[in-house]
Amino acid sequence: MRFSQLDQVLELEPGVRIRAVKRLSPDEHYLKDHFPRFPVMPGVIMLEALFQASAWLVRQSEGFSHSMVLLKEARNIKYSDFVTPGQTLEVTAEILKQDDVFTTLKAQATVNGNSAVTGRLVLERFNLADRYPQRKNTDPYTRNESRIHLAKLLSPQAGGPG
Numbered sequence: 230m231r232f233s234q235l236d237q238v239l240e241l242e243p244g245v246r247i248r249a250v251k252r253l254s255p256d257e258h259y260l261k262d263h264f265p266r267f268p269v270m271p272g273v274i275m276l277e278a279l280f281q282a283s284a285w286l287v288r289q290s291e292g293f294s295h296s297m298v299l300l301k302e303a304r305n306i307k308y309s310d311f312v313t314p315g316q317t318l319e320v321t322a323e324i325l326k327q328d329d330v331f332t333t334l335k336a337q338a339t340v341n342g343n344s345a346v347t348g349r350l351v352l353e354r355f356n357l358a359d360r361y362p363q364r365k366n367t368d369p370y371t372r373n374e375s376r377i378h379l380a381k382l383l384s385p386q387a388g389g390p391g
Contacts, residue, residue, distance in 0.1 A: 234278040238382040247286040255314035270312035279336040283322040295354040296371035306348035
């Protein structure tokens with residue numbers, strides 16, 4: 230099951246930065262419990278939006294050469310504002326450094342120009358076949374599905390609920 234916490238990628242400069250948005254719909258299922266009288270986007274979902282934008286930047290930057298891009302570390306995460314239904318979370322991420330396995334990024338999200346969450350993320354990249362040879366046929370499928378999903382996020386028609 231895939232949960233996309235981004236509605237649209239607005240800018241993507243491979244190897245450098247990405248800018249994407251999540252429009253918080255009042256119909257998000259988790260808002261019924263978080264919290265009924267003061268519905269807000271949970272911090273962990275804000276962090277997931279940072280990770281997802283960062284992962285798209287990494288995938289595109291390396292030409293989808295790795296099927297897996299995972300969050301290895303979230304450092305210095307600071308929450309500073311709520312995101313409520315009807316608001317748009319704008320997410321940006323910039324690559325700080327990269328080696329053969331890890332990419333370190335500076336990521337932030339804002340609402341109406343005000344900081345909502347900031348932090349540094351370390352993402353790990355690999356192919357399943359490198360760790361699990363019996364899963365080698367999964368890599369091409371996963372890379373292709375990722376390309377399709379990013380193409381949808383980059384399209385001007387994107388923007389529906391994630």
